[in-house]
Amino acid sequence: SIESDALDSLWVEKHRPKELAEVVLEKEHQDKIEEWLKKGAIPHLLMVGPAGSGKTTTARIICNYIIKDDADILELNGSDQTGVDTVRDSIKGFLKSPPHLSAHKIVFIDEFDYMSQNAQGALRNIFETYAGTGRFVCTGNYKSKIIDALLSRFQIFEMKTVSQEFAIKYCQSILDFEKIEYDID
Numbered sequence: 001s002i003e004s005d006a007l008d009s010l011w012v013e014k015h016r017p018k019e020l021a022e023v024v025l026e027k028e029h030q031d032k033i034e035e036w037l038k039k040g041a042i043p044h045l046l047m048v049g050p051a052g053s054g055k056t057t058t059a060r061i062i063c064n065y066i067i068k069d070d071a072d073i074l075e076l077n078g079s080d081q082t083g084v085d086t087v088r089d090s091i092k093g094f095l096k097s098p099p100h101l102s103a104h105k106i107v108f109i110d111e112f113d114y115m116s117q118n119a120q121g122a123l124r125n126i127f128e129t130y131a132g133t134g135r136f137v138c139t140g141n142y143k144s145k146i147i148d149a150l151l152s153r154f155q156i157f158e159m160k161t162v163s164q165e166f167a168i169k170y171c172q173s174i175l176d177f178e179k180i181e182y183d184i185d
Contacts, residue, residue, distance in 0.1 A: 049159030069101040079114040113140030
């Protein structure tokens, strides 16, 4: 399809890890996530850290593992959909109905730290009201931009930037796979 051809041309997507074991995570984080995935249930998750630390990739892998039907996931970008209206209309509306084929519905918000303080405040009650049927999986660069009342409702993973050595080896493996000649320097 045209869409898959376009994604294949974007190496950042084509070579994005698809399995948890392919992501560079601290052992304790990996063990905890694997435990939840085996049970098929997760708490509300927040992954914070610098760009390139694996937050979005890890969140997508978790969501793909838990979600059994596309109707059970709502994906938002916190830098685009920042206000209370998004919480009231999109998120609350999505969570009102029970999950279709998955254990829980998931609201995945990338760049969550860019949502307004008012929108974050409006989420407090939603976390509790829909805890039986919904989970939030969120990513952000700055934990300090998220209100304390929400931080206390998340299981938080603080991600670290991968080492330069790892990044170089990973880039080399991509160039080798793509049959691109390169100078090691």
